[in-house]
Amino acid sequence: MPIRVLITRDYxxxxxxxAEVVSAxxxxxxxxxxxxxxxxxxxxxxxxxxxxxxxxDFSRVKTFNLDEYVGLxxxxxxxxxxxxxxxxxxxxxxxxxxxxxxxxxxxxLQHACxxxxxxxxxxxxxxxxxxxxxTNGHIAFNEPGSPFDSRTRVVELSEGTRRYNARFxxxxxxxxxxxxxxxxxxxxxxKKIVLLxxxxxxxxxxxxxxxxxxxxxxxASVLQRHPDCTFIIDEAAASRLSRVHMGYPELG
Ligand code: F6R
Numbered sequence: 001m002p003i004r005v006l007i008t009r010d011y012x013x014x015x016x017x018x019a020e021v022v023s024a025x026x027x028x029x030x031x032x033x034x035x036x037x038x039x040x041x042x043x044x045x046x047x048x049x050x051x052x053x054x055x056x057d058f059s060r061v062k063t064f065n066l067d068e069y070v071g072l073x074x075x076x077x078x079x080x081x082x083x084x085x086x087x088x089x090x091x092x093x094x095x096x097x098x099x100x101x102x103x104x105x106x107x108x109l110q111h112a113c114x115x116x117x118x119x120x121x122x123x124x125x126x127x128x129x130x131x132x133x134x135t136n137g138h139i140a141f142n143e144p145g146s147p148f149d150s151r152t153r154v155v156e157l158s159e160g161t162r163r164y165n166a167r168f169x170x171x172x173x174x175x176x177x178x179x180x181x182x183x184x185x186x187x188x189x190x191k192k193i194v195l196l197x198x199x200x201x202x203x204x205x206x207x208x209x210x211x212x213x214x215x216x217x218x219x220a221s222v223l224q225r226h227p228d229c230t231f232i233i234d235e236a237a238a239s240r241l242s243r244v245h246m247g248y249p250e251l252g
Contacts, residue, residue, distance in 0.1 A: 003210050003223055004230040007238045011198045014234045015042025018130070021194050021232070023050055025128045028060035031120075033129035033187070034088075035066050035140070036080040039196050040132065044088040051092045058094040062123050064116070066131070066140040066187075068102040070109065070154065070178040078168050079104070102152070102180035113152040113180055120186070129190035133197050136160055137205045137218035141181035144217045150183035184222055193229040195220065197237040206233055207240035 008014040022032065022043070034040075050056040065080060074081035081101050089099060100119050106112035120126060131139050136158065142150060143158045155178065157165075162175040169175050187193070197206050209220035210231065216222075223229045 001224070001227050001229070003226075005210060005238070005241070006230060006232045008232065008234050010234050011042055014196055014198055014232050015046050017232050018043040018194060018196050019046035019050060021230075022047060022128065022130070023056055025192070026056060026058065026061060029062075029124075030060075031062045031064070031123045031125065031127045033064050033066065033126040033182070033190055034084065035130045035132050036083045037132045039198055040130070041087060043130075043196065048088065048091040056092075058092045060098075061094060062098045062100065063094065064100045064120055064123075064126060064182075065102065066129075067179050067181040068104040069176040070104045070180060071176050072104055074101070102182075104176075104180055109154050109180060113154070116180075116182075117152050117186065126190040128192045128194065129187055131187070131193060131195040131220075133195055133202055133205050133209065133220050134161055135164065135201055135205055137208055137220045139184070139187060139195070139220050139223075141179045142184050142187075142219045144219060146184055146216060146219055148188075148216060148222050149185040152180065152182050152186050155179055155181045184219060188222065188226055191228065193223060193226055195223065195229070195231045195233075197231065197233040199234070200236045200239060202233070202237040203240040206231065206237050207242070211242060 008017055068080045072079040076082060102116055103112045136144055141155050157177060157179055163172060166172040166175050208218040212218055212221055214221045214224050
């Protein structure tokens, strides 16, 4: 199934369209897979606005975040849990017990990953998975070379990813070397997937994912095999696509 591509004028429109897709799946018992990163700041801002102004109700929604650094506590300012608290969870009516996060501080990291997979299954699977994309084509922290059938596990971060994320830390050396990440096989089981990308820096990765060969060297290319995957990307991120993807496809 080819990836549907929705090209927006800019970051703000990308964020609004993404929030609309999220709000359309919100119902009691809905299960959302969430991502962190700059790409999602506008989307979460918009969802918070929809909660405040339109009563969008997260009280019976369950969430699973894609990844977390190993060795950072939830309160650490650079942890993904902290990012989610600051930018989303603290501003909507989501129940604390409905938030599922990988525990990068667990004594037994592999066991923490297994528990996370079991919790996804017990929730009935993920209805909508949000994804960002790395400049190297990674999804979650599945770096190039990650097996397509990988499950949630401990991963080593590539040097490029650590350098890209170093802007949030005091220095490159402070960026953790490992993370826990949902696997590609796990991500592919989500019923619906929406990937967001903004800016020219993501254009090559987007083109590789949408139009390139399906290869483990470009993890996001696996999404070409998903039955319901949409990229919502701004014009800059779309600038290397060779086919014309314009207009507003039905997002279902
Ligand atoms: C974060 C994640 C990563 C990011 C990607 C893009 O939870 O899974 O794959 O989505 O690295 O990050 P930004 O949005 O900061 O460019």
